[in-house]
Amino acid sequence: MGFKIEFEGGTARVWRATDDGATAExxxxxxxxxxxxxxxxxxxxxxxxxxxxxxxxTGFERWHHRLRSRDPVETLRxxxxxxxxxxxxxxxxxxxxxxxxxxxxxxxxxxxxxxxxRYCVETRTDPTPARPLSTLRxxxxxxxxxxxxxxxxxxxxxxxxxxxxxxxxxLRALAERLHAxxxxxxxxxxxxxVPLLFERADxxxxxxxxxxxxxxxxxxxxxxxxxxxxxxxxxxxxxxxPGRVIVDRSNSFxxxxxxxPGLVDLVERSRKPLQxxxxxxxxxxxxxxxxxxxxxxxxxxxxxKRHPEGFKDIDTLQAADRxxxxxxxxxxxxxxxxxxxxxxxxxxIMCEYNVSPDTVCCDCHADRADVPGLGYSVCDRRxxxxxxxxxxxxxxxxxxxxxxxxxxxxxxxxxxxxxxKFGRIECHEAINAFAREILLDARDTLEAGGWxxxxxxxxxxxVTPRESDPTPIPDLTDxxxxxxxxxxxxxxxxxxxxFVPTGDGRDGALTEYFGKVDGxxxxxxxxxxxxxRSTPAFVADVQRDLLRALDRHRAPEPVCDRLQxxxxxxxxGNVDPADLVIRKRVSKPPAAYTxxxxxxxxxxxxxxxxxxxxxxQDVRYVVADDECDSADRVRLPVESIDxxxxxxxxxxxxxxxxxxxxxxxxxRDRVRRYLRDTDDVGLSAFE
Amino acid sequence: xxSTPDVTAPDLSxxxxxxxxxxxxxxxxxxxVGDALADARGRVEWVDARNAASTYALxxxxxxxxxxxxxxxxxxxxxxxxxxxRRVVRRVSPRxxxxxxxxxxxxxxxxxxxxxxxxxxxxxxxATLAELAAxxxxxxxxxxxxxxxxxxATVAAHADAEIECAGTPxxxxxxxxxxxxxxxxxxxxxxxxxxxxxxxxxVAPGSVGRPRPEPDLEPRPERDPGSRxxxxx
Numbered sequence: 001m002g003f004k005i006e007f008e009g010g011t012a013r014v015w016r017a018t019d020d021g022a023t024a025e026x027x028x029x030x031x032x033x034x035x036x037x038x039x040x041x042x043x044x045x046x047x048x049x050x051x052x053x054x055x056x057x058t059g060f061e062r063w064h065h066r067l068r069s070r071d072p073v074e075t076l077r078x079x080x081x082x083x084x085x086x087x088x089x090x091x092x093x094x095x096x097x098x099x100x101x102x103x104x105x106x107x108x109x110x111x112x113x114x115x116x117x118r119y120c121v122e123t124r125t126d127p128t129p130a131r132p133l134s135t136l137r138x139x140x141x142x143x144x145x146x147x148x149x150x151x152x153x154x155x156x157x158x159x160x161x162x163x164x165x166x167x168x169x170x171l172r173a174l175a176e177r178l179h180a181x182x183x184x185x186x187x188x189x190x191x192x193x194v195p196l197l198f199e200r201a202d203x204x205x206x207x208x209x210x211x212x213x214x215x216x217x218x219x220x221x222x223x224x225x226x227x228x229x230x231x232x233x234x235x236x237x238x239x240x241x242p243g244r245v246i247v248d249r250s251n252s253f254x255x256x257x258x259x260x261p262g263l264v265d266l267v268e269r270s271r272k273p274l275q276x277x278x279x280x281x282x283x284x285x286x287x288x289x290x291x292x293x294x295x296x297x298x299x300x301x302x303x304x305k306r307h308p309e310g311f312k313d314i315d316t317l318q319a320a321d322r323x324x325x326x327x328x329x330x331x332x333x334x335x336x337x338x339x340x341x342x343x344x345x346x347x348x349i350m351c352e353y354n355v356s357p358d359t360v361c362c363d364c365h366a367d368r369a370d371v372p373g374l375g376y377s378v379c380d381r382r383x384x385x386x387x388x389x390x391x392x393x394x395x396x397x398x399x400x401x402x403x404x405x406x407x408x409x410x411x412x413x414x415x416x417x418x419x420x421k422f423g424r425i426e427c428h429e430a431i432n433a434f435a436r437e438i439l440l441d442a443r444d445t446l447e448a449g450g451w452x453x454x455x456x457x458x459x460x461x462x463v464t465p466r467e468s469d470p471t472p473i474p475d476l477t478d479x480x481x482x483x484x485x486x487x488x489x490x491x492x493x494x495x496x497x498x499f500v501p502t503g504d505g506r507d508g509a510l511t512e513y514f515g516k517v518d519g520x521x522x523x524x525x526x527x528x529x530x531x532x533r534s535t536p537a538f539v540a541d542v543q544r545d546l547l548r549a550l551d552r553h554r555a556p557e558p559v560c561d562r563l564q565x566x567x568x569x570x571x572x573g574n575v576d577p578a579d580l581v582i583r584k585r586v587s588k589p590p591a592a593y594t595x596x597x598x599x600x601x602x603x604x605x606x607x608x609x610x611x612x613x614x615x616x617q618d619v620r621y622v623v624a625d626d627e628c629d630s631a632d633r634v635r636l637p638v639e640s641i642d643x644x645x646x647x648x649x650x651x652x653x654x655x656x657x658x659x660x661x662x663x664x665x666x667x668r669d670r671v672r673r674y675l676r677d678t679d680d681v682g683l684s685a686f687e
Numbered sequence: 688x689x690s691t692p693d694v695t696a697p698d699l700s701x702x703x704x705x706x707x708x709x710x711x712x713x714x715x716x717x718x719x720v721g722d723a724l725a726d727a728r729g730r731v732e733w734v735d736a737r738n739a740a741s742t743y744a745l746x747x748x749x750x751x752x753x754x755x756x757x758x759x760x761x762x763x764x765x766x767x768x769x770x771x772x773r774r775v776v777r778r779v780s781p782r783x784x785x786x787x788x789x790x791x792x793x794x795x796x797x798x799x800x801x802x803x804x805x806x807x808x809x810x811x812x813x814a815t816l817a818e819l820a821a822x823x824x825x826x827x828x829x830x831x832x833x834x835x836x837x838x839x840a841t842v843a844a845h846a847d848a849e850i851e852c853a854g855t856p857x858x859x860x861x862x863x864x865x866x867x868x869x870x871x872x873x874x875x876x877x878x879x880x881x882x883x884x885x886x887x888x889x890v891a892p893g894s895v896g897r898p899r900p901e902p903d904l905e906p907r908p909e910r911d912p913g914s915r916x917x918x919x920x
Contacts, residue, residue: 095803103807104769304799308767311732311758311778318742425761 003129003184004245005116005273010056010081012119015213015243017129021182022213022243030056030079031118033086034109034300035093036065041105042076045097049078054085064299065107066307067358067384067422072298075109083115090303109300116273117288121295127273128264129184133245135260136183138174140193143638146611150200168204171197175209184244185260185274186211191248194239195219213243223614235616238279247278254280269392290422293388301421309425310361319373320429325436327443329455329462329499329508332663333554337454337464337494337515338473340446342438345459347389348486349434356383357424371430372437378430384422435459442480442488449476455499457510462497493518496554498663500528505667512659516551523547529656538579539649542566543656556661560674563657567675570646570653577641580622580649586613598623601633609638623648699723699785699826702847703817707839708830711737711790712744715852715861716830720787721748723828727756727784734771735761737832739789756784765794765808772812776819783825788816790832792842809838813845820847 002014004022012029015022035042042060049055057079062072080086090111098106113121120127139154153160153170155177161169174197188194194217201209211217220238236251247255254263255278267277270288277285291301312320342348349355355378360371362379369375435458442461443453450470451463473490480488497515499508512527523544525531530540542563549562569575584599590607593600602621606613608631613619621634622641626648635641654675658668666674699719708716716739724731724745733740740759758778762768768791775786794800795809820827829846831839843849852861 091801094801098804099807103804103811104766304766305764306766306770308762308771308774309760311760311774314742314745314754314757314759317740317759321742425763 001128001130002120002125003127003133003274004243005119005125005127006240006242007083007115007119012083013242014119014125017131017133017184019131022184024213024243029083029119029123030081031083031086031115031122032077032079033090033111034061034063035076035078036073036107036109036300037076037101037105039074041101042074044100045093045106046076048097052089054080054082054089056081063109064297065109065302067294067297067299067356068362069299075300083118086111086113086118104306107306108303111303113291113301114272114276116276117271117291120271120273121292126268127271128268129274133184133260133264133274134181135185135187136177136181137187138193139189140196141189142611143609145190145192145196146609148196148200150197167200168206171201171204171206171209175206178211182213185247186241186244187247187249187255190250191236191239191246194241194246210241211244212241215242217241235279240275245273245275245278247275252278253282254278254285287421289392290384290388293384294422297384305421305423307424316374320426320433322436323432324458325439325456326458326510327453327456327461329510329513331499331501331508332665333496333498334454334464335496337462337497338451339460339462339491339494340442340473340477341461341489341491342442342459342484343487343489344393345435345438345486346431347393349431349438350383350385351390351393352485353434354378354380354383354386355427355430355434356385357422357427359383360424360426360430371433374429374433376426376430385427438484438486441483445480445483446476449479451476454497455508455513460491462494492524494524495519496551498550498660500659501662505662514547514660516547523551528659529652534583535656536580536582536649536652538575539652539656541579542653543660546657546660550660556664556666556670557674559657559661560666560671561678563653563671564675564678566653567650570649573646575644575649577622577635577644578637580644581620581637582623583618583620586615586617586619588615596629596633598626598634601631602636604631605634605636605639609636698726699828700848701820701824701826703813703820703827703829703845704848704850705842705846706828706830706850706852708832708852711793711830711832712739712741713830713852716789717744717748719850719852719861720745720828721753723785723787723826724749724753724757727753729756729782729784730780731757731785731787732775732778732783733757733759734768734775734786734788734791735759736768736788736790736793739830739832762794765797765800765805768794769808769812772815776815779819779823779825783823786816786819786825786827788827788829791816791829792838793832796833796835796838806841809841810845813842817845817847 001016002025003017004015006013006015007029008026010028010030011026013024013026015024035045037045046058049058055078059077059079060074061077063075064072065075078089080089090108093106093108110118116127119125137154137156139157140150141152144150144152149167151161151164151167151170153174155174160173160177164170194211197211198209198217208215218240220240223237224235236248238248238251239246249255254266258266263274263277266272266285267274270277270285271292272280272285272288280288294301355371359379359381361376362381365377365379368377370378439456439459439461443456446453446461446463447466450465450467451473452466453461453463455462477488477490492515494515495518497513500512500514501507502509509527514523514525514528516523525547528543529535530543535543545566546559546562549559552558582598584602586599586603590600590603593603598621599619602619603613605621606619620637622637623633623645624635624641624643625633626645635644654668654671657671658666661671706716706719738761740761745754745757760771760774762771772788779786791812792809795805795812800808816827816829819825829842831842833839833842850861
């Protein structure tokens, strides 16, 4: 039970939470990596490493190198003096030592573990805290931080030193609070506060200032730009203080979705210590859970995935390449609609149908065609993914927790992801094939029960009665559940629902719809502007207002009347600029932008204030004059905003209106024509 | 007289042939492959990278009968690619007619392989393919598919033959030693060249051995029954 692990030289310092604080224990620790290859080459390597000062010891052990392997293989274990040198040695083995052998001779295992996680899995230490952890939130605004001024420091949301603007007072208040409350976790608005606070304390001559339970701080990693699933993200530098966990809120997806109790739950499942779980992505936590399961099965974790897919004929390739099933949505407004969803469809397939990298296309049942449409076999032996996912699926059924849902969703994606340690294309294909089959069977059952399918995507179906007295939905969901072995849930009843056409108006957009929930004053929205993160609050509010107009009148004209009214407010300057803020993600460094976009204008204004934004971070701005191609095109929320471009925002409103009336057959031109031809706003605009 | 030209791309001979194609999934590559598949009677082993084995593209250029013998495996990392090439060596049999490896160097330039390791792996992959081609007298067709000149040069160093191709206003034009284009493939129809008509109908006296011809929009073939018989013989 050590909730925080730190490394110094060849030792690990393990912090345990006690009733009255925390205590540290220092232990010797030699981390290990493993090398596979033919035994003669491994013996050469062992000899070559004898005098390497990084190496503490070596030995031969038998391990599985793949999930599907039947017999363990002789493998060279190399113990290191320091955890920070694992990757260095790995590089040397491949380069320096590997050069005298054909490429690919040495295969490395257990290389890319984060240090705390490595310690926990290698020494079987449970990083779950022994008691609830106490936290202290420390915030400083972006502008103050870039100015290096800590006087406005806030502790748990309140000014540290109210009534004064002295930095010294703020730092003293922080030090007193740390001493009095002795928090286990410091939740920082940005990790960069760590060096800043120490630097200011030093400059102002505050002796003995500390954030940790011992003096000092360290920088664990520098900032860098990372790419994940094709999306650019910014990973800020990571800092550490002794005895306390740092959570950097600017870089913790999981803190946002799960909070401290959720993070601790993930610590328990993944064996990643809290600080590492805090900055991990969902995929990273999932990988940790998989690594634990693999090691428990005596399977080592390859440094890189070498195992390729099998050779396929063109027909199989084509069948396997199809993704999840979709029915083309029936564009328009439909009344009396029911939505049914499979609960955790893809993870449930992995559990119920035993689909896993080690079971699909197994040699022992090669004559069987278990996967529909593909003819792959699925082994009877219990699969790796079922063991990984079953506890999560079972828990989610009870709690429907968001963070668990994310893990489950990622697990499917990871099967097809090129660098996933335990992914396998055939497994990904088999899951899709089962999912398609299950959705098609469900459609057949619903149609036979007197319902018409309006739309279906991946794990959800929308149906409306086809006849006057159809079989009740609960009877049909029970029947489908029994057939599929996966629960089909009655998700929602809609008084009406609209499926939105694609931009060219020819087809239905797969993931854009909105509907009025039956019996409640609530709408469910997907894909349209009010759901998009970049949409300004004013535009989102107006779009919801348009939805209410549609709900009352079920016709496009009254909706456009409301639009007309909102545009009038804009043009009269009656909208608070704070409600017009647009949020955009920076996708590349400022120098890489070749067009003078609004984002570039915002970046320039930020730079003028000494604030850098990196790819993956957000910029927020209000459009002041869209015709202008200098930095004057926008204003920042921190500036006093003297004007906004009413024409630009009117255009955004018109687009938002188009989404609402497009299902009724009105496109943007039709909306504009109506606005032009209607001088008098109809009565419905004033309801 | 044949009504349509049936050959426009160079025939592939035994050995490692590098097609310099303008993009990772260029029309020129599919044209060449389509012809080679149509000629193949036995098995074709295809080591794929960057999704060149799109079933849509393959069905567009080759009749389904020609695809029956094709076996595809896709690599997503350099390590997988290297492993697949080693497997192809074990899979090739006397029935194998062709090995195809589009974008053969491409995955080795990805960030997730350290440069030193990537260079060694790529050289080993290419040497394996070249040796396979030589030992089995088998055509092996590759494109480099790498953005950097270095990787392309590495591929070229292992290749027995190279085919240039370029987009021209008349379609894709191939160029290789001992090959003169007889047609330019365009979207849906053929733009013929003089050599095509020469092949089909014969050569005008005195015209043999002239430099690579410019494509001719309105061919005016010479009719000389004597040399026609000679070229068809």
